[in-house]
Amino acid sequence: MVASGLLTGCTSDAGGTDGGRGAHAQAPVAVGGAECTTVKAPGDSRGRQLRGMWIATVSDLDWPGSPADSVERKKADYRRLLDGARQVGLNAVFVQVRPAADAFYDSPYEPWSQWIAGKQGRDPGFDVLDFFVKEAHARNLEFHAWFNPYRVSLRADRGKLHPDNPARRNPSWVREYDGKLWYDPGLPQVQELATKVVLDVVNKYDIDAVHFDDYFYPYPSGGDFPDKATHAKYGRGKSKAAWRRANVDALVRGLHKKVHEAKPHVRFGISPFGVWRNRTSDPGGSATKALQSYDDVYADTRKWVKEGWVDYITPQLYWNIGNSAADYRTLVEWWARQVRGTGVELTIGQASYRVGEAGFGASELSKHLTLNARHPEVRGDVYFSATDLVGNRGGATARLRKDHYKAAAIPPPAGGGKAPAPAGAVKATATGKGVQVGWRPSPSQRATSYAVYRVEGKGRACAPVDPRRLLTTVRGTGIVDPTARPGRTYTYYVTALDRLHHESAPARGATVTVGDG
Structure with missing residues (x-):
C-alpha cells in the first residue's frame, strides 16, 4: 500500500477514460452494480489514527519563510507544507x-x-x-x-x-x-x-x-x-x-x-x-x-x-x-x-x-x-x-513512512456524530495516469469526505473494508491512483464519512484490470 499523499484527488465523476495514450489507456472500465445492503458500517475503530x-x-519558525515574501510566495510555501503532510x-x-x-x-x-x-x-x-x-x-x-x-x-x-x-x-x-x-x-x-x-x-x-x-x-x-x-x-x-x-x-x-x-x-x-x-x-x-x-x-x-x-x-x-x-x-x-x-x-x-x-x-x-x-x-x-517532519530531518520521516505509514489513516471517530448514508455507483477506469476511481456522492448532508480502499485481485462485490487497505481519503467524488501496476487486477471500495469521522458501510466495489500497454 501507499501513503495517501501519493494519490490525486478530483471532483469529477471519474468514470470516463483518459484522453491520452498512456500505457494503460485501452483498459476497460469497471462499474459497481446495485448497492450493498448486507455489509455493516465499520464498527471497530482501533485501526484509526x-x-x-x-x-x-x-518567529516564522515554519511559516511564512519571511514576512517580506510576496503573497503568492507565502501561499505557495504553505501549500508545500500541506502537500508534504499528505506525502x-x-x-x-x-x-x-x-x-x-x-x-x-x-x-x-x-x-x-x-x-x-x-x-x-x-x-x-x-x-x-x-x-x-x-x-x-x-x-x-x-x-x-x-x-x-x-x-x-x-x-x-x-x-x-x-x-x-x-x-x-x-x-x-x-x-x-x-x-x-x-x-x-x-x-x-x-x-x-x-x-x-x-x-x-x-x-x-x-x-x-x-x-x-x-x-x-x-x-x-x-x-x-x-x-x-x-x-x-x-x-x-x-x-x-x-x-x-x-x-x-x-x-x-x-x-x-x-x-x-x-x-x-x-x-x-x-x-x-x-x-x-x-x-x-x-x-x-x-x-x-x-x-x-x-x-x-x-x-x-x-x-x-x-x-x-x-x-x-x-x-x-x-x-x-x-x-x-x-x-x-x-x-x-x-x-x-x-x-x-x-x-x-x-x-x-x-x-x-x-x-x-x-x-x-x-x-x-x-x-x-x-x-x-x-x-x-x-x-x-x-x-x-512541520519543517523538520516534511524535510525528513535525519531520515526519520522516511523511516516512519516505511515502518508505520504505508497505508493512509482516518482519525478516530469523535463523539456526537453519525455515519452518513453510503456513497454509490463506484467506477474504476484504467487510464494512462493509473486508475481513476469515481463514485456518486452520499445523499446525506452529513457526508464530508470519502475513504477509498484498494485490495489486490477481484474482491467480493460487497465486503467489509480493512483499514490496512485504506488508500486515501478525499473531499470530492473521485481520485486517481497512480500506483496501480500494469497487468494487475484491483478492487476499489468507497465509504462516506461525516466531519467527526463516523464511517458508512462501503458501496459496492468496482474491479478493474490494468492493461499491459
Missing part, C-alpha cells in the same frame, strides 16, 4: 493562528501578527486563516487552530506593540517576566479576552478544533511571576499556587463548554508539557525526575482529563526511550492510564526537531510508534515541527 504536525508561525501520510495540521496577542486573521480584538506582514497591525492583503483552512480541507486535512492564551510578546518593550493592541491599551493586564510580556492569567479581563478571541474564530471560520499548547503561566526562570497584587485581590484565601491553577482551570473548563455551545462539532484539545507531576511529589505522578506542569506552569493536566474538560490531550513526550529523567516508555504508560475510561482521546506529541541529538537517532520516532501500539489508548501522534 490521528497523524498531525504543528505549523509554528511564531508523509498525515491527516491533520495544527496551525498557530494567535502566537502572541496577535492574529493571523482580521480580528476585532487584536492586531494582525507581525510575523505575517513584518509589522504588527499591517494588513497582509488576504484572509490568512480562511486560506489556511480551505487549503487544508482541500487536502482532507483536519485544521486545528492553535492559540497561545497568555503570551503577549517575546520582547519586553511595550512600545513595540501596536497602539490598538489590548495589551498596550490596558497596561495593567500585562506582566514582564524573563524578558517577555505576558497577560496576567489571574485577571478576569484577561480570561474574558482569551475567550472572546477563541470564540470569534470558532464562529467565523470552518475549523475542526481549538488547540492550546503548553504555555500557561510562563516556565520558571529566575524568580516568581509578578502577580502578587492580583493574588491579593482575587485569591480568596487560596495559596498562590492553588489560585494560579484555579485560574487556568477556569479558562480551560469555560472554553470547552463555550466552544461546544457555539459549534458542537468543533473539538477542544491541549498539548501540555509531558510530565504532570513526578512520583516523588505525588504518588499518582509518573516515575520521572523532570519539570512538573502542575507545580511549575500551574497546569493541572490530569484534572482536565478526569473532568472531561478537553476532547483530546496531546502531551509533549519529547524524550527518548530510556531517558534517565523522563523515559518515553514510562510516560506513554502513565498517560494511557490517565485517559482510560474517560472518553478523552490521547495522542502523543513527538519531537521531530530532536532527531540527530544524542540518544535521538533516525529510528527513535519509529520506535516510539512501535511502543505506542502496545497501548490501545494511544490514538495517534503529532510532530513538532
Whole structure:
C-alpha cells in the first residue's frame, strides 16, 4: 500500500477514460452494480489514527519563510507544507493562528501578527486563516487552530506593540517576566479576552478544533511571576499556587463548554508539557525526575482529563526511550492510564526537531510508534515541527513512512456524530495516469469526505473494508491512483464519512484490470 499523499484527488465523476495514450489507456472500465445492503458500517475503530504536525508561525519558525515574501510566495510555501503532510501520510495540521496577542486573521480584538506582514497591525492583503483552512480541507486535512492564551510578546518593550493592541491599551493586564510580556492569567479581563478571541474564530471560520499548547503561566526562570497584587485581590484565601491553577482551570473548563455551545462539532484539545507531576511529589505522578506542569506552569493536566474538560490531550513526550529523567516508555504508560475510561482521546506529541541529538537517532520516532501500539489508548501522534517532519530531518520521516505509514489513516471517530448514508455507483477506469476511481456522492448532508480502499485481485462485490487497505481519503467524488501496476487486477471500495469521522458501510466495489500497454 501507499501513503495517501501519493494519490490525486478530483471532483469529477471519474468514470470516463483518459484522453491520452498512456500505457494503460485501452483498459476497460469497471462499474459497481446495485448497492450493498448486507455489509455493516465499520464498527471497530482501533485501526484509526490521528497523524498531525504543528505549523509554528511564531518567529516564522515554519511559516511564512519571511514576512517580506510576496503573497503568492507565502501561499505557495504553505501549500508545500500541506502537500508534504499528505506525502508523509498525515491527516491533520495544527496551525498557530494567535502566537502572541496577535492574529493571523482580521480580528476585532487584536492586531494582525507581525510575523505575517513584518509589522504588527499591517494588513497582509488576504484572509490568512480562511486560506489556511480551505487549503487544508482541500487536502482532507483536519485544521486545528492553535492559540497561545497568555503570551503577549517575546520582547519586553511595550512600545513595540501596536497602539490598538489590548495589551498596550490596558497596561495593567500585562506582566514582564524573563524578558517577555505576558497577560496576567489571574485577571478576569484577561480570561474574558482569551475567550472572546477563541470564540470569534470558532464562529467565523470552518475549523475542526481549538488547540492550546503548553504555555500557561510562563516556565520558571529566575524568580516568581509578578502577580502578587492580583493574588491579593482575587485569591480568596487560596495559596498562590492553588489560585494560579484555579485560574487556568477556569479558562480551560469555560472554553470547552463555550466552544461546544457555539459549534458542537468543533473539538477542544491541549498539548501540555509531558510530565504532570513526578512520583516523588505525588504518588499518582509518573516515575520521572523532570519539570512538573502542575507545580511549575500551574497546569493541572490530569484534572482536565478526569473532568472531561478537553476532547483530546496531546502531551509533549519529547524524550527518548530510556531517558534517565523522563523515559518515553514510562510516560506513554502513565498517560494511557490517565485517559482510560474517560472518553478523552490521547495522542502523543513527538519531537521531530530532536532527531540527530544524542540518544535521538533516525529510528527513535519509529520506535516510539512501535511502543505506542502496545497501548490501545494511544490514538495517534503529532510532530513538532512541520519543517523538520516534511524535510525528513535525519531520515526519520522516511523511516516512519516505511515502518508505520504505508497505508493512509482516518482519525478516530469523535463523539456526537453519525455515519452518513453510503456513497454509490463506484467506477474504476484504467487510464494512462493509473486508475481513476469515481463514485456518486452520499445523499446525506452529513457526508464530508470519502475513504477509498484498494485490495489486490477481484474482491467480493460487497465486503467489509480493512483499514490496512485504506488508500486515501478525499473531499470530492473521485481520485486517481497512480500506483496501480500494469497487468494487475484491483478492487476499489468507497465509504462516506461525516466531519467527526463516523464511517458508512462501503458501496459496492468496482474491479478493474490494468492493461499491459
